[in-house]
Amino acid sequence: MLQVLLKDTISVKRGLSPITFIQFGTIRYRFHTNNRVKKTDERKLLLPLPPTYRRDRKDSHRLLSTRFTMPEISQRGFEMPASPIRKLAPLSDAAKARGTKVYHLNIGQPDLPSPRAALEAIRNIDRTTLEYSPSDGYRFYRENLTAYYRKYDIELKPEEIIVTAGGSEAVLYAFMACLNPGDEIIVPEPAYANYMAFAISAGAVIRTLPSTIESGFALPHIDDFEQLINERTKGILICNPNNPTGYVYTPQEMEQIRLLVLKYNLYLFSDEVYREFIYNDTPYISACHLKDVEEHVVLIDSVSKRYSECGIRIGALITRNRKVHDTVMKFCQARLSPPLIGQIAANASLQENGSYMQHNFDEYKSRRDFLIERLNRIPGVYSPMPQGAFYTLARLPIDDADRFCSWCLSDFSFEGQTIFMAPATGFYVTAGLGKNEVRIAYVLNKSDLEKALVVLEKALEAYPGRR
Numbered sequence: 001m002l003q004v005l006l007k008d009t010i011s012v013k014r015g016l017s018p019i020t021f022i023q024f025g026t027i028r029y030r031f032h033t034n035n036r037v038k039k040t041d042e043r044k045l046l047l048p049l050p051p052t053y054r055r056d057r058k059d060s061h062r063l064l065s066t067r068f069t070m071p072e073i074s075q076r077g078f079e080m081p082a083s084p085i086r087k088l089a090p091l092s093d094a095a096k097a098r099g100t101k102v103y104h105l106n107i108g109q110p111d112l113p114s115p116r117a118a119l120e121a122i123r124n125i126d127r128t129t130l131e132y133s134p135s136d137g138y139r140f141y142r143e144n145l146t147a148y149y150r151k152y153d154i155e156l157k158p159e160e161i162i163v164t165a166g167g168s169e170a171v172l173y174a175f176m177a178c179l180n181p182g183d184e185i186i187v188p189e190p191a192y193a194n195y196m197a198f199a200i201s202a203g204a205v206i207r208t209l210p211s212t213i214e215s216g217f218a219l220p221h222i223d224d225f226e227q228l229i230n231e232r233t234k235g236i237l238i239c240n241p242n243n244p245t246g247y248v249y250t251p252q253e254m255e256q257i258r259l260l261v262l263k264y265n266l267y268l269f270s271d272e273v274y275r276e277f278i279y280n281d282t283p284y285i286s287a288c289h290l291k292d293v294e295e296h297v298v299l300i301d302s303v304s305k306r307y308s309e310c311g312i313r314i315g316a317l318i319t320r321n322r323k324v325h326d327t328v329m330k331f332c333q334a335r336l337s338p339p340l341i342g343q344i345a346a347n348a349s350l351q352e353n354g355s356y357m358q359h360n361f362d363e364y365k366s367r368r369d370f371l372i373e374r375l376n377r378i379p380g381v382y383s384p385m386p387q388g389a390f391y392t393l394a395r396l397p398i399d400d401a402d403r404f405c406s407w408c409l410s411d412f413s414f415e416g417q418t419i420f421m422a423p424a425t426g427f428y429v430t431a432g433l434g435k436n437e438v439r440i441a442y443v444l445n446k447s448d449l450e451k452a453l454v455v456l457e458k459a460l461e462a463y464p465g466r467r
């Protein structure tokens with residue numbers, strides 16, 4: 001199959017300029033005008049083939065001919081991974097179209113209501129023009145944010161806060177401002193999958209260090225970090241509390257990271273969008289608390305999770321480093337403005353008294369306790385106790401999590417219901433890791449969570465690839 005496809009491709013390609021990259025499995029081929037096929041890259045690329053390449057032998061010739069009449073998509077676009085959280089969505093849509101009830105355990109979309117003050121503020125918007133806001137966000141909002149951070153012992157000036165379109169934009173601009181193409185950042189894996197996508201956008205390279213389910217996904221040993229550091233290493237990226245593992249870094253681990261940052265003069269990108277949700281006694285140590293690395297730290301933040309406000313697209317990039325700040329601002333100026341209405345809602349959310357946060361905290365904690373206890377009662381299933389955020393990575397008695405998650409949506413239902421989980425492979429970069437793990441988000445009420453767990457247990461009993 002591979003050879004025939006290549007032959008067809010070459011015959012179509014003859015005489016055209018050498019622009020084509022085609023990937024088969026983990027190997028990418030480059031085509032030259034002399035029609036020699038050159039293997040260029042054996043790195044693992046976590047990509048499905050673009051649809052134009054996914055042809056069977058019969059019609060490959062015709063479809064490839066069509067493709068060659070079109071300009072090529074960018075190599076960067078080709079390398080962008082599909083979201084492991086959303087890629088099974090078509091199967092879920094099909095299950096729903098068949099009338100199956102799908103429990104969404106796949107996505108970190110909080111189900112709890114947004115603060116009433118935010119909804120009121122949107123209802124009462126008293127403006128005649130919905131204008132651009134300043135590129136770094138409204139000053140009144142940034143001033144109010146300083147009071148919010150002070151509650152966590154983080155002293156900031158409004159000039160050190162840049163309002164972004166979600167934490168997502170903050171990660172992207174942090175990378176764009178601090179990293180050159182080819183620069184490396186070290187990230188403990190499993191990791192929030194979009195870091196990989198943003199690194200590709202910036203041309204940066206993510207080097208990962210595996211953490212293991214057996215250790216509850218604790219920070220890998222510091223020597224392992226040092227082994228990865230080379231002249232291209234520019235930073236360390238942590239997510240604390242962690243998505244997807246729920247791990248919260250201990251003061252000792254944060255100190256180790258601090259020493260590494262100092263010793264090798266690195267940036268420390270710290271994504272702390274889940275700081276409100278730390279359920280154990282582990283104290284919250286922000287990267288902004290660390291001494292002597294103040295200018296190395298780029299903090300990523302968002303209101304999406306803390307106020308259940310994913311849709312208003314408000315986040316923040318925080319840096320005490322003026323050069324980084326001014327560079328990030330150039331990207332912000334190019335995109336003009338963070339969302340106006342989102343800032344109004346996020347600002348109003350800051351007035352929310354403690355009872356709103358307390359209620360959400362208690363709810364997630366009680367779901368976590370329930371979920372982990374129930375998961376570990378299912379034969380062959382293991383989940384460590386996550387200390388924060390609202391996810392867990394669980395190990396299942398299965399051959400392949402991607403296959404199992406797809407199978408649950410397309411081939412299985414129990415009493416008209418099924419489950420949508422995120423295969424953990426998408427959160428790892430190292431090939432083969434997470435093959436029997438899934439990420440489960442506890443963003444369903446307890447009653448639905450309970451039903452979803454019954455479905456999971458039944459699915460595991462019925463799954464042909466059970467181990």
Ligand SMILES: Cc1ncc(COP(=O)(O)O)c(C=O)c1O
Pocket residue numbers: 108165166167168169192239243271273301302303304310314315
């Ligand atoms: C760890 C982490 N960082 C950043 C984000 C980005 O969130 P948003 O762009 O909605 O602020 C998410 C979203 O799930 C996340 O889990």
